[in-house]
Amino acid sequence: MKIAVLGTGMVGQALATRLHDLGHQVTLGTRDVGDTRQRLADSITADIPLATLSDAAATAEIVILAVQGGAALTTLAAAGPTQLATKIVIDITNPLDFTQGFPATLFVKDTDSLGEQIQAALPDARVVKTLNTLTADLMVNPRMVNDGQHTVFISGNDDEAKHVVATLLGSMGHMDVIDLGDITTARGTEMLMPLWMRLMGALDTTMFQFKVVR
């Protein structure tokens, strides 16, 4: 599929590389193509083209939002809400506020979520929240922990879009994908972040994951 990954940090790079390796036609979208080209010269294959946020979004069937939570809405505004309409938008952001030090707090929670704010900003897009509860390495290589036996969650209003995303997750090696329900269920996974950060401290690693046993 034609996939635009918006965001060129660790998460964006990891997802773009993995999806490219799986045979998808991936474009990395960035605010400043020249800057990003220099920064990523050594870290990402030349087979993955860089483009502006708008150009990347324009040609994609699926758009993955892989930026810091605080930049989510401005990134989508720069990508162009009209050309995102009807597309599947995979939201992997978390509403982390780092301005008060560690651990980060959440700038939206409990009665609203960043997933819902993104869906509200793109009313015709099919937003699916997922992959916001684990570190980048495990997003793309789940088998690095417990032989891949752990759980990822999806939240969204469009069942067909969730089916496409669940299939994509399966192709990356995710064996247990739980559909929590509509986009309001993103509140639950975003609010997992405080526990995730404390576990990172207690276990002294980011290489852990939640498995929902039942």
Added chain:
Amino acid sequence: MKIAVLGTGMVGQALATRLHDLGHQVTLGTRDVGDTRQRLADSITADIPLATLSDAAATAEIVILAVQGGAALTTLAAAGPTQLATKIVIDITNPLDFTQGFPATLFVKDTDSLGEQIQAALPDARVVKTLNTLTADLMVNPRMVNDGQHTVFISGNDDEAKHVVATLLGSMGHMDVIDLGDITTARGTEMLMPLWMRLMGALDTTMFQFKVVR
């Protein structure tokens, strides 16, 4: 050990019965002994005495707070903060606000927690937050799901108290107890509730648990 369980709902009954069966000297504390005696006549063994909140707390070495979150602080006030001083207080509450319908929201979160509020109300007590992330049946019989292979968390400021609580959890069958750190880490486990509630909906059961794989 001498253990007072404050609260006579499903959770309090389950914990009192299990700890009694493990050989502890358990007292169930309640606001109204006569009312509770009638209500529980058929559901709990006569070997577990009922007492007022204050009497139960007075004679206990460990006090378990097993009431709804909204009643946590008033229950402790009724039990008597002075006689709770220096004791281990196991806080298994969640700050759930059911007044706005389902799913419940949290009346404290992110920058504070009910665990911290309880510690602040009992500055000399050794508060340990635990068992607030799973259903009552699994608190006391972890093997009912995945042969007991799942995780519980502890948060608290006193290492010795956490060691005692971890040992108690182990005696109930909990094989993986993660010490998250001081009582502020209770924010993380309390904020797991929104995901827990959505999972209950998606899986149509309360018989699930989180296992932290690493």
